[in-house]
Amino acid sequence: MPFLLTIYISLLRWRLTLGFWTAAPWGGFTNFADALTDEGFLYAVLRTFVFAACAVAFELLIGFGLALLTYRESRGRRFYLTVFLIPMMIIPVVVGYDFSMLLVDTGPLNSVLSVLTGQDVRIRWMSDYRAAQVAVVIADIWQWTPLTFLIFVSGLSALPPEPIKAARVMGATRWQVFRHVQLPLLKPVIVIAVVIRAMEALKIFDMPMLLTQGGPGNATETLSIFLWRNAWGFNKISYAAAASLLVLALFSGVIFLSIWLLKRERAQLEEVRA
């Protein structure tokens, strides 16, 4: 029902300034045509996917590495676990504040970089086109690596110990055990981590909104921000509705893929257990 209404609205030329939507003139498919030929929209799609891919790739690698180092009982494990989870618990808006403090051109990040490189580094993190894009990804990595880490730690510590012991007894090296025993057993966990993080990363809104409001120019304008700007910034509700339906169509592909992956892994798990 909400979606039927959205479809209907997307065929109108409704702006919030026109009052209630029954007063809006009929627009036919013009909104869809506009969106598909709108460079801003298409680049926002591309940008969102690139952002998500970069951020998720780093989050998975770092999260997995850290999980490998901490999943076994050892000295300081509790401490590391606790500290590593902190970023996830902080409100994104606060993380946005925080990073805007860190990233001002006279901020601590630049001074750390200056000390490390021996030069006077003055990167304008939030007003330089490329640097702003990197900044958003960095903030996202900082905030969400804990989630992949958590998923991997719980996955690694739940692995059955028998196959690993058996392999060790048969003289496999640590690397061989990891490569041929642990990694295959971990596949479902990796799939979950990818799916969950990709799902969330494609929705990215808070970080670019808070750090740069989608700017400079449109450097960090992701899909969510694009739609938000159109609906609430420019009041073009019908246009935003049409564009969001296109996004919906696009995302259905991603969603089907991830559900198919989840199901397959779950079926395999049940087979193994049975």
Added chain:
Amino acid sequence: MRRRRAAGVLRHAVLVAWVLVVLFPVFWMVLTSFKDAGDWVSWPARWAPFVDFEPTLLNYRQIFYIGGTTQSGELRREAAEQAYVIWKGVADSVVIVTIASVASLLLGSALAYAISRFRTGGRNYPYTILTIRMLPPIVVAIPMLIYYTTIPELFESLLGVRVEFFDTYYGLVLLYIVTTLPYVIWMMLAFIDEVPRELEDAARLMGAGRLATLRKVVFPLVASGMMVTLLFVFILNWSEFLLALTLSQPKVLTLPVLLNKFQSAVEGRLYGPQAAIGTVVTIPVVIFGFLIQKHLVKGFSFGMIRR
């Protein structure tokens, strides 16, 4: 033996490096919250309290209006108003998030129980539910906005009563229930699946009714799981930004929206007060996190990992 030791040292070096990466922004925020205006963005950055700069409580005073900030009456009133708005934001957030999280937990647990025991909705139902969560909230927000503007009109013309959803507590509560339900179902499904059916059957045989079985057998076993789920959902709702930004304002303001307003409303960035607010709202959630840390590892398996 020597090689192992070296590996151990390297391991701790890597871990400590990441600890620094994690803690540094937090440290900087807390540090900034004690700085006076001139020290927020000075170059080179000021690191050491008492040496580089004189720490001050001014930012905290300004936010929470502890005795007012200045002697002048005008500014005093302004500070009081600002403090009032912030406290209202905290109150709004606490009320909305608590109600929504608890309701979502109860509803979701019941649904998860039904799915787990009776396969309600078929095998694919949980996956279908998960798709709701996969949609970008903005795609949900636009139809919701249309809904929220249409339903009151509809009610008014049909029943003659006007029920407003936009910018109300229950409008936001309903939204949060809908958006967090998928996670509740998925997490609870994992916990409920773990309760052996035989236990329930045994209780039933001994003459306990369905409800009594639920209350005395199932509930105690999943209680800790429910706690984890509740806190996870609480964190999600507590930090939700987009929906609150678009569907409720200006009367109902949750904390994230309020914080964002605080940033754009004043010219320039008030790093000090921002840092102070950030520090204050972060503390409770981090304490929560410490408390449930042990359960978190288990709760995050989404039913895919079991011992």
